[in-house]
Amino acid sequence: MNKIALITDSACDLSNELLEKYNIKLLPFKIIFSDKEYDDKLEITPEFLYKKLPTEIPKTSLPSIERLTNILDEAVRDGYTHAIIITLSSEFSGTYNSIRLACENFDEITTFVYDSKSLSMAEGVVVLETAKLIKEGKTFDQIVKTIPTFSDNTDIFFTIDTLEYLKKGGRIGRVAGTIAEVLNLKPVITIDKEGCFQTYSKARGKKQALSKLLKIAKSYTENNKCKFWIMDGNALEDAKCLFENIKSLDNVVDCQLGYSIGPALGVHTGPGLFGFIVEKVD
Template identity: 30%
Template sequence: MDQVKVICDSAADLPKELREELGISLVSIPCHIEGTTYYDGVDFFADQFYVKLAESKEIPFTSQPAPMDYVNAYQKAIDEGAKKILLVSLSSGLSGSYQTAVLASTMMENPDVEIEVFDTRSASLGSGLQVIAAAHAAKAGKSLEEIKGLLESNREHTSIFFLVDTLEYLQKGGRIGKASAVVGSLLNIKPILSVNQEGVVFAVDKVRGKNKAFERLFGLIKEQTQAGAVSIGVMHARNPEEADKWVRRIEQEFEVKELIVTEIGPVIGTHAGPGTVAISVAPYIEI
C-alpha cells in the first residue's frame, strides 16, 4: 500500500523540525505588512513577525494561498512518488484556504492519484495536533480512508482556548469594537477565546484579571477533556514564561502522552497579538 503524503498550511504553527521529522509538507499562508508580502514558515517566522508587528503603522493582514500554491504542493508530492495525498487545513470558518485547497485538488489531472482535503475546524496547534496524528497514522501505513476516519473522530474531541494579553489587536482586526476594547482594558478584562464545532472563533468567557482568567481557562479545559491520555499543544506569542507556567500546570493535571510547545505564527498572531497564550487538547491516538 502506498503511504499517504500529509500536507498542512502554515496556520497549524508546527515547528519546522517536527514537520521535517514527520515528513509533512507545507503550504504557506501569506502575511502582508506595509505593502510587503511575506511567506509564513518559508521566509518569515514568528520572531520576525512580532518585530514587524511592533514597528508597523498599519494593521498586518493575511490572505489565503492561491490555488496554484496548492497545485504546486500536490505536484511536488506526486513527483516524489505519492499516490495518496491528504491536505489537512485551517478551519473553513476562519479562512477560504480549505475551499481553495479543494478547488486545487480538482485541477490535478492525474487519475492515478487520490487527493483529499480535511477541514480541522480549528487553528494553530488545534489544527497542528490533527496534522501530527495524520502523519503518525500515515507512517504506520494507514490508508487514506482510515486516516480521514481517525481525524473525523478526533476532531470532535479537540479543544482550543486562547487567553489574550491585550484587546488592542482584536479591536484592530475588527473582532471587537473600539469602545468595548477601551472599557475592557480599563477593567482589566481578559477574554477567553475558543473555536466552536463550526470552526469559528468566539468568546467563551470574559474574566477580570490574569490569574482568574488562567484558573477559569483550566477549568474549561478539564470540563471538555475526556479521561485518559491526551496530546497537548501550548502556544504563545512572545510569552515563553507564561507558556512554561501552563506546561507545569498541564503536567500536574493531565496524563500527557504528547506535548508540543511552539510560538503562535503570523496567521493567528495578527489577530491575537503579543502576550497571547493558548492551549489545545486532543485525545492521544495510539497507532
C-alpha cells in the first residue's frame, strides 16, 4: 500500500493551519536582508516585510536542498513509500529544477516533482487538492495523473500599485512592454498556461481595477460552480471589498478572505496587491 508524503515550497501561501491539517511539509525560501536572513513563513511575516521594504528590498534564494533531503530521510524512517513535491512556476524560480535534480539522486523513496506553473494560492490549491486525494487513500499513480487537472481548473488574477518591484526582481515576464508608464494606470495581471505573468487588462485607477476583477470573477461563475480565495499584499481593505462583491455571485460555492501574499512573493510584487484565485469545481 502507498504511503505518500506531500511537500511544497513557501510560495504556495498556505496557512500554517492547513499545512498542519494535511501534514504538508514546507520548504521555505530564504529572505535575505543586508543584516540577517530569514526562513520564509517560519521566521518572517508579511507585515515585517512590508514595513522594511521602503528602506531595503531584500534578496530571495531557493529552498534548501539539505532541508529537502532531511524531510525525505524522515519520510523514509516514518514508512513513507512515495513523495509528491509541488513547486511554484519554473518561470519564476529555479526551485522546480533544483528539487527535481536532487530527487534524481535520492533512491530510497519514489518521488514526483510537479511544476504548478503558478504561485500563491493558485499553487496552494493544487497542493490542497492533492492532499485531499492522499487523505482519501488514492494511489500514487492515480494522484499523479490527476494533479494536472487541478492546475487546468485554477487561475489567478490580481492588480498591483506599481511595477517597480516586479522590474527590480526580474519577474515581470510578459507584463513588460504592455503597460504604458502613465499616471495611475493599473494592470490586471494573470499567469498564463506556460507559467508567466501576463497582462489581462488595464485599468485607470484602483476603482476601475476592482471593477475589472469583479467582471472576470463573474465570467467564471456564469457556467461553472467556483471556489474563490481572496488575496492581498498589504491591501486588506481592497481585498475585503473584493470579497464582499464576489461572495454573493451565483455559483460561488466557497469564498475565503485572509490569504496574505507571503514574503517570498511580496518581495517581488510590493505593497498594494489584491486579487483572487478561482477554481472551477464542476
